Amino acid sequence: MNRENVSKDMGRCPNCGSLMVEYIDGEISDGNYVYTCMCRECASEWNEVHKLAFIGNFVENTQIQPSQQATEEHMTEKEKCKKFLVFNGWSMESASDEYDNYFKNGCIGVDVSDNELVLVGDYGDFLHMPINYYALIGALLEFRQISANYVSVSNNMELV
């Protein structure tokens, strides 16, 4: 595209100097935004060329929700452990001052405190570990409470 730059006054007719400028059309061209302009006084036509500048990423739908992602990142280990248990079929059936007690039919129980995870079998507690989301998953795999041929439960369950 061959253009001659005849004026640097935005919104002003380069022929007669009038401000009665009509922006008829616009398109992206060569990395610029190019308006087609027309003067209402002298009927001249020209292109007003604007440089494009990156200013950020914006979304209008709900697929990306930075605020929710941030919330997930700031969950405590305890909250993450409890959420994992609930989403995998355990439910909180009792609680003491220190422990929330999670049960799942036919499975090992899990007691969750602020700083400890306790696995509880038919004969009582048999494994204590520091509260850690990944350690919980590892322990449940080790004791075959979640399986390598994993089948998820409903994802409509609420975090208790």
Ligand SMILES: [Zn+2]
């Ligand atoms: Zn004009």
